[in-house]
Amino acid sequence: MMQLAIIGLPNSGKTTLFNAICGSDRPVTPYPILEIAHHSAVVPILDERLDALQAIFQSQKKTYARVTFVDTNGLGMSEAEGLPGVLRNRLANQDGFIYVLRSFESASAPHPLSSVDPLRDFSLLEGEFLLSDQLTVETRLERIASEIALKGRRRGEELSAERMLLERLALMLESGRPLRTASFSEKDRPFLHGFGLLSIKPLLVVINVGDDPLQPLAFPEISQAGAALTQLPAALEWEIAQLPKEEQNPFLCEYGIRELVATQLPSLAMSALERITFFTAAETEARAWSLPRGGSAVEAAAMVHSDLARGFIRAEVMAAAELIQAGSEAQLRAAGNLRLEGKNYVVQEGDLLQIRFNV
Numbered sequence: 001m002m003q004l005a006i007i008g009l010p011n012s013g014k015t016t017l018f019n020a021i022c023g024s025d026r027p028v029t030p031y032p033i034l035e036i037a038h039h040s041a042v043v044p045i046l047d048e049r050l051d052a053l054q055a056i057f058q059s060q061k062k063t064y065a066r067v068t069f070v071d072t073n074g075l076g077m078s079e080a081e082g083l084p085g086v087l088r089n090r091l092a093n094q095d096g097f098i099y100v101l102r103s104f105e106s107a108s109a110p111h112p113l114s115s116v117d118p119l120r121d122f123s124l125l126e127g128e129f130l131l132s133d134q135l136t137v138e139t140r141l142e143r144i145a146s147e148i149a150l151k152g153r154r155r156g157e158e159l160s161a162e163r164m165l166l167e168r169l170a171l172m173l174e175s176g177r178p179l180r181t182a183s184f185s186e187k188d189r190p191f192l193h194g195f196g197l198l199s200i201k202p203l204l205v206v207i208n209v210g211d212d213p214l215q216p217l218a219f220p221e222i223s224q225a226g227a228a229l230t231q232l233p234a235a236l237e238w239e240i241a242q243l244p245k246e247e248q249n250p251f252l253c254e255y256g257i258r259e260l261v262a263t264q265l266p267s268l269a270m271s272a273l274e275r276i277t278f279f280t281a282a283e284t285e286a287r288a289w290s291l292p293r294g295g296s297a298v299e300a301a302a303m304v305h306s307d308l309a310r311g312f313i314r315a316e317v318m319a320a321a322e323l324i325q326a327g328s329e330a331q332l333r334a335a336g337n338l339r340l341e342g343k344n345y346v347v348q349e350g351d352l353l354q355i356r357f358n359v
């Protein structure tokens, strides 16, 4: 399961956002909590398409895809020596990050730097990640140099590809470019995974607009840093989210918001992570799955069950949206909108797969 950590300066509203997303009730405090322990929750990725598929297939059970969110303590305020090792390691285990940037004034919860400036805070967080990655890259380069000195030429040749990659990373980091903005080749990927780099991981930036949900904001700098971007009034959304569904509407109307952003955040996070959704549906269960973008039919099959991948014959593919519109599988079939695809078919967002297999 994918896991994202919520990062930000103290008092930016991380815990408030975490509560709004997860429907939890963690204490929010106008002073930083000086503990390193993190708190996590698993959240279903609500999807109306799955609800409709369950109705069409009369499935007994419905299972949304899920994602884990981790609430962390304040970042961006470290001294020159950078992130503590424990924290860095914990962050390195995440699949991606959410930065919460504060864009609200509050006398009772002062900004730790005494002024509201989301872009400055963004640079602070990025700076923390860039510095951490610089240290990671330097340490690895030093180790390679000593290994080459120790083991001589043969091992040296093996290591030189890695060294070239590291030197490229070092150059990017020095010029302040987060590694997520670079593209890497397939043969670089195995190295990159082992390093524990932070600025290479997908990023979703959430601007906490306080009590002004329609505050107009534009931050081209953030998109240029390779991040996805959204905004929401965290405290307000948390309050509304705690109400029973039928009582939420008047409040949404009052503030001129159509839908809570917090409820869309799991799916926004998944698209930031470059994951797509595919479905399986039968009488027993209708289920949504999350697959890396570009994943093939046989990779999707392997997620469902290893037998399906091993004995894969073909996939019958329908676009869930077309099926829902047609109303039944029979009607979709009659319209000729059901495709037969092989192992290498690249699964598309919203595909419903029925996998024929033989083991």
Ligand SMILES: Nc1nc2c(ncn2[C@@H]2O[C@H](COP(=O)(O)OP(=O)(O)O)[C@@H](O)[C@H]2O)c(=O)[nH]1
Binding pocket: 008, 009, 010, 011, 012, 013, 014, 015, 016, 017, 027, 028, 029, 030, 031, 032, 074, 104, 105, 106, 108, 109, 208, 209, 210, 211, 233, 234, 235, 236
């Ligand atoms: N007015 C206002 N206050 C907020 C908002 N979000 C958080 N706060 C306040 O800021 C303080 C810190 O919030 P918290 O979620 O604990 O921030 P964290 O330190 O980033 O986890 C609390 O007093 C919150 O009530 C918001 O959207 N509007």
Ligand SMILES: [Mg+2]
Binding pocket: 014, 015, 016, 072, 073
């Ligand atoms: Mg907090």
